[in-house]
Amino acid sequence: MLSPLDHEFVRSVARAADRTAVPLAACPDEEPAGVPHRGLARRVKTLVAAYRSPESELHGSGQALAAVMTHLRALRGAQTPSGLFAGGDNVQSPPDSAFTVNDVCDAYVLAAGGGPELQDITAALAEIAGAATPSLLTGGVHTPNHRWELSAALARLHRSFPDDRLPARAEEWLAEGVDIDPEGLYSERSAVYAALVTNPSLLLLAEVLGRTDLLDAVERNLATTLDLIRPDRTVETVHSRRQDQRLSFALWPYLPHYRLLAIRTGRGDFARAARLAAADGVDDPDLLAQTLLTPDLCRALPAPDAEKLPRDGYLPTARLAAHVSATAHTVVYGGSDVPEHRRIRSGLACNPTFLRMFAGAAVLDAVRLSQAFFDLGPFRAADMEQLAANRYRLTQTLTSAYYQPLPTDRRRDDGAYRLVDEGRFSASMAFPDRPQDEVSHTTRVEAELREDGADLRIDISGPSVPWALELTFRPGGEVRGAVPLGDGSWCLTTEPLTYRVGDDEIRVEATVETGEPLVGPDRSDVLRYDPGQDYTVVGGTDAAAGNRVYLGGHGPQALTLTLRATSQA
Structure with missing residues (x-):
């Protein structure tokens, strides 16, 4: 009827x-x-x-x-x-x-x-x-x-x-x-x-x-x-x-x-x-x-179902997980197409944001990890595993190479070698014909989604390279506990950070488990977001907009990040 x-x-x-x-x-x-x-x-x-x-x-x-x-x-x-x-x-x-x-x-x-x-x-x-x-x-x-x-x-x-x-x-x-x-x-x-x-x-x-x-x-x-x-x-x-x-x-x-x-x-x-x-x-x-x-x-709508809390979901094809409670709505993402295709392109999933969190009006819009490894851009997980209920591991291994002289049978007297893209750089070097010395860099992020937020463990291995974690909060709130850097950005040290909008708050605390201490606010060369050469070579960027908080250091390094939400919503 x-x-x-x-x-x-x-x-x-x-x-x-x-x-x-x-x-x-x-x-x-x-x-x-x-x-x-x-x-x-x-x-x-x-x-x-x-x-x-x-x-x-x-x-x-x-x-x-x-x-x-x-x-x-x-x-x-x-x-x-x-x-x-x-x-x-x-x-x-x-x-x-x-x-x-x-x-x-x-x-x-x-x-x-x-x-x-x-x-x-x-x-x-x-x-x-x-x-x-x-x-x-x-x-x-x-x-x-x-x-x-x-x-x-x-x-x-x-x-x-x-x-x-x-x-x-x-x-x-x-x-x-x-x-x-x-x-x-x-x-x-x-x-x-x-x-x-x-x-x-x-x-x-x-x-x-x-x-x-x-x-x-x-x-x-x-x-x-x-x-x-x-x-x-x-x-x-x-x-x-x-x-x-x-x-x-x-x-x-x-x-x-x-x-x-x-x-x-x-x-x-x-x-x-x-x-x-x-x-x-x-x-x-x-x-x-x-x-x-x-x-x-x-026609009139049927009676709506009440919202079910808490709830969680995982979409393996998109590698997207979410956990929703009365306090926090947290999303973890590891489904970028960039690691497989090794390029930024219209029609590919390129966003390097791997976590966001809502605590009422306090919103952490994007968590991103920059790493200065051959200018290959920020962390984009190539793999996402569900380890347990509401626990996930994101993994990316970046590989680049130094190339040796061409074998004798591949050399040309005129020096005119094929123009080839080797994954990060194009040159008339016939890269596939050369012996190569590979250099690898692996980043793992384990995320446990909780009723009141999330726990992150970030493990950066490989050669010593600078890294910076960027937390972008939606405008409209107040940052406390971090050192202002100017231009709408702050440096997170070992002290807890809070981001408050009215009665809603997100609290962040970082602890280094292994490796060097975090860098201080004087290291602007480290505490920045780097989109990678696919953007910078054409003068572009995919940087997030908002109140940006940075913490950074030099790998290898392991650290934990605790994110806790308080919401009156």
């Missing part, structure tokens, strides 16, 4: 749409100069939804329709002879155009059911969709999620303009298999692309093509994401292979998916996630159109 309508939710999504649509309708003839094609299509969809919704200030508004036509003219003007859209950093891109066509097709469905006064709008939308269809039928992609966005556009086109070639092409993409791993993560491990591209695309494809397996994939991903929700209502991204690995991503874009599946399945854990996603209010202008296209979204 379907639940009753959630009238407050319906009103809130209309208000969110109106915040975008009402100003546009107030100046209906104003040309949208500089707005990219995806923005134009999204505005059209929002304006048509507002016109159709009885809850909107623009219900039945002629000015809203005039603004739609102004935007449609601009959108048609952005369409090239191929039917694809100009603009953006991807040239003549089928998938980028698919994002726009998806909104065009949704707007068409809304307009087609809106009466004769929308006939001109319906015709303009059909013209734009028809012009794009041939290129979307034959076009290619260049990221995993593009396959599903493009397939969703093909399915939407078929929904409104039936053509057997369209679902056949979508099924050709789907025949590759959805890239979801046994843990429920898509191959890009990205919250941004799961929430904004893959999940909505698969839900649409499941509906149009009758593919319940795609619905199952979305449910699995949403179930896994439950354990990635952080106390600040963001979703963990440190393990992502896309640009959000360096960003904080809010939970609210997941709202329609958690809400829809909670209503349709009765899952109380999804209902709780949906409530969390809307806890700060509804501010997504696209939700109004989604509720008109999928009326089940307007």
Whole structure:
């Protein structure tokens, strides 16, 4: 039995749409100069939804329709002879155009059911969709999620303009298999692309093509994401292979998916996630159109499950562990792609953060370990083992080499040897042909996650090289017990450090077990974060921003770090 309508939710999504649509309708003839094609299509969809919704200030508004036509003219003007859209950093891109066509097709469905006064709008939308269809039928992609966005556009086109070639092409993409791993993560491990591209695309494809397996994939991903929700209502991204690995991503874009599946399945854990996603209010202008296209979204949520504390989880495929209690939310990560691929690249998981902790408003955003070994960059674990419940070991072994003279049979009189990349450096040296003397450096971090924080043991072995541990706290708090270094950074000595925000606090204490004492605040050459030459050779960095606390020394060395949380949350 379907639940009753959630009238407050319906009103809130209309208000969110109106915040975008009402100003546009107030100046209906104003040309949208500089707005990219995806923005134009999204505005059209929002304006048509507002016109159709009885809850909107623009219900039945002629000015809203005039603004739609102004935007449609601009959108048609952005369409090239191929039917694809100009603009953006991807040239003549089928998938980028698919994002726009998806909104065009949704707007068409809304307009087609809106009466004769929308006939001109319906015709303009059909013209734009028809012009794009041939290129979307034959076009290619260049990221995993593009396959599903493009397939969703093909399915939407078929929904409104039936053509057997369209679902056949979508099924050709789907025949590759959805890239979801046994843990429920898509191959890009990205919250941004799961929430904004893959999940909505698969839900649409499941509906149009009758593919319940795609619905199952979305449910699995949403179930896994439950354990990635952080106390600040963001979703963990440190393990992502896309640009959000360096960003904080809010939970609210997941709202329609958690809400829809909670209503349709009765899952109380999804209902709780949906409530969390809307806890700060509804501010997504696209939700109004989604509720008109999928009326089940307007139904009342089932009763939410209570949060279970304490809880812990480990995702072996991403090498990501979390322990959550009423006091602390701690994440340990050892799933970087850099040790295997030996490069920094878009599409690889490169974030060197291996631990973060939330204690209410006091947040330790990143713990990173720099090491001056052949400029190969900070510690990124190549392996992560679960030693016991809530106890993990991260390991990285870096290897570089000094090269001997070439064997006699490999020498050239002209001295023109192959230009080769040896893993950290490229030169015309024919490196693989030379005997080499390897130098290795191993770092192990053991992390035990506790109800009130974490215990770390860091073991640095190999040649004597400087290292620095960087703890980056989220701005807004007060650092006590450390020596200021200037520029928003401090030096941790043998005295305990506290970071306090209101009544919430994280306390850190370091003890050297073996090796030299920690260096003092006068050693700025050691107490710094070094991103490694893959960044510095092009003048870049992946440094974290915030209140940075350093401790450092010279290996070999072993030390323990005790992190304790106190929270009134």
